[in-house]
Amino acid sequence: MNQENHSRGPAPDSDSRAYLHVPCEEIRSFVSSCLEKAGADEPSTDAVTRSLVGASVRGVDSHGIRLLPHYVKALTGGRINGTPSLNFTRLSNSTGRLDADDGFGHLAGYRAIEEGIRLADKSGLGAVTVINSSHFGAAGSYALAAAESGYLALAISNSDKLVLPYDGVMPFHGTNPLSFAAPVPQSRPFLVDMATSAIPLNRVLQYQAINRPLPPHVAVDQNGCMTTDAGNAAALLPVGGADYGYKGAALAALCEVLSSALSGMAFSHQLLSMAGPDYTSRRHLGHFFLVMKPAAFIEPELYREQMAAYLSDLRAQPACPGTRILAPGDREWDEETYRLDAGIPLDPAVRAEFSELASLYGLAPPGSPA
């Protein structure tokens, strides 16, 4: 097996420990100030900052603070409403719909989980579709928020077309992320957070920025030929790759049904590209969230015993030489421990973009001498 890690893909770049490391609080403050200066209201600023910094702290660099310049552009361009009035409508004992008013998907994601928790407290389960939303960053942010409050949760979205259907030659599905989290006694949560593509788009962009080659059989060029050049990648394969991509394509389709068919929002192939050039028009993304209350299924003590036994047995399994068996989320929690102490590494591309934002808004760039 290669050196890719569990549930999210590659470990932080081998060079990253040589990058400038900036304390999390300083990064948080910079991200928050930029969003505020760019016109986001306080709830939007807080939600986007929480999601981006949280992803970076967990080592999910592809969906972390490197997206800040993108969101500033989308906000100032008018694509995203920085002062939305969110509107939740309960539709049954266990379901509801959240209108995100074209605001940040991150704000909608956290709010949908809160509403899902309220429904689950009353009825055992709560499912919330989100309408009129935009990109929500790492799906794991929202499933994790539920698990940190003691609930199991599923967070699903679609995204603009970039992934071939099985046997296809042109992109049709998005990277369509799927996250699932569950609380674990006396520990950080169980956390699955994956794109249904063979590799996430944001990792391709990150690799392009740092000039790192892609692994084989994850991307094709404009002509539909396999490529390992991130700069030439025009479309991605579904998880399972050339031989078993029918499984990844089926999971991508599941995300379309839950995020779009059930919300009335646009399917991936109908969405405006996240990467522009249009940064003015609303994107009309849908998301799907499901929250489950453990006590509505099983005695809480037995749930805790079951989770603890499963995870400890899994981690104790024999592993390939030089590796150890990780449970979903373990790599993230290891990285969180490291980065909360050592700070968040900023690669040269992110540093340059942050310097531009700092100049624009009259802020000190993160990592500058005090």
Next chain:
Amino acid sequence: MNQENHSRGPAPDSDSRAYLHVPCEEIRSFVSSCLEKAGADEPSTDAVTRSLVGASVRGVDSHGIRLLPHYVKALTGGRINGTPSLNFTRLSNSTGRLDADDGFGHLAGYRAIEEGIRLADKSGLGAVTVINSSHFGAAGSYALAAAESGYLALAISNSDKLVLPYDGVMPFHGTNPLSFAAPVPQSRPFLVDMATSAIPLNRVLQYQAINRPLPPHVAVDQNGCMTTDAGNAAALLPVGGADYGYKGAALAALCEVLSSALSGMAFSHQLLSMAGPDYTSRRHLGHFFLVMKPAAFIEPELYREQMAAYLSDLRAQPACPGTRILAPGDREWDEETYRLDAGIPLDPAVRAEFSELASLYGLAPPGSPA
């Protein structure tokens, strides 16, 4: 891309059209008679017959009628209770637990979906865990039953250990199937039905029976080395294979949490082997089912429009030469149309086993001259 088909894996064996084809009704009657003679009560017989014949008609031969001799052995051996008293307990507005009384997982699966529908009718969603169950065949049987009644559904189970964890060398997870189905207007449902392993165990056994080689990078032998010899396969890789198996391993873990942590039942690595040698002891399997009522999310007419538009756009996508783009389930519905007319193909191994059962129970073997 190879000739494996959408969402389930390989198309029916290339030789299968040369096999003896037996009309579905004749097969149904034989399966039902064998189960009855082996001691199953009427509800159990009907449920197992419905699931096995349904899977075979859809072309899912690995989980179809070839499992009949196995179930007869498990029933007569005492592993499975052929006359169970199922007991459903509602635990909240939207959740409940079904005690399968060590009966057939198929009976439990259909009953759990019925209870899930009752909950969803009242509350929008219904989730049911099943306890004290056994192997339930194709997960798709139950998600499909819900979709045929107008509901979206998820059906999940674990199964005895056969799949390596990511970076592992010994099997720990089961093939842990995941099925999702959704109703489609004027059409058979949208149907995802997949193992979270690179290939289903039952396909390995089927290939072993018909002496067909496995595709590369899906199985390892006793020493943890890759093998394409179905007879030598000792463990399977998670979907994603050697490079991206962290995604499949995470999905397998998700199935463990929902099927076992939430039900209190055994995890995959604790389960007695489906293949024996112990056919006497109860296996204490858990399953998880979620039913969603479309009208609890969206106006029914808009849901129907969305599903129709998505599927028609997907099927119209350009495809690799010699292929066409299939939506999840399309391959199954094509095969259903063919087999309802031409009959179900019986491979030589299944014919031999059916002849033995026919002798044992004094029945005419399927396909014998009238």
